[in-house]
Amino acid sequence: MIRVSRRHANMKHFAKLFVILLMAIFLASSFAAMAHGNDLVQVNNGFDSRLLTGQQIGFPDPSIKIDISVALKIRNEQQLDNYLAQVEDLNSPLFHKFLTKDQFVQMYSPGDYEFNLVYNYFKSQGVDVSAGPYHLAIFLNNVPIWKVEQIFHVKFVLFKSNNPHFKQYYFAPLAPVQLPYNIAQYIKGISGLTNAYNYHMID
Secondary structure: OHHHHHHHHHHHHHHHHHHHHHHHHHHHHHHHHHOOOOOEEEEOOOOOHHHHHOEEEEOOOOOOEEEEEEEEOOOOHHHHHHHHHHHOOOOOOOOOOOOOHHHHHHHOOOOHHHHHHHHHHHHOOOOEEEEOHHHOEEEEEEEEHHHHHHHHOOOEEEEEOOOOOEOOEEEEEOOOEEEEHHHHOOEEEEEOOOOOEOOOOOO
């Protein structure tokens, strides 16, 4: 009788664990589903947190226009990394066997569906949009800061720099940009949201 009771208790224990496991799977799938569609998610690549160490002194003129570059995720990234390593390896049969434009586009460029989805999204925001080479990027041209704040759900601040690598005064967003998940999932990173950097011409 004691053995039966113990077996029954063990069965109840395993049944309880099974129910907990099912609940965990359900909750995990529910949370994953939350990050879909039009839910806003951050695009962190391209955001330089060092810019926030400057002294906040106000806000930039909202009519200032900037150019923004949106880099798209390539396909087969690990495969491309392996190819690039081999094409520079003297002992590799692929040494200096470079891809043609068509080969690169076919194997690594973002697909037409992904590219058009992101391109048309930004186009629908009422800004001038142009396509980068090989569908690797999308450019937003001459966009006023007030419009950038609307599109990317950010707030711009004017800073006084305490970093010698930045200009004395610059503007930058206070946080990474946010975009709907169904758009952000195809984006590698975003640049052009600050004028902080000092660029030097190379002779």
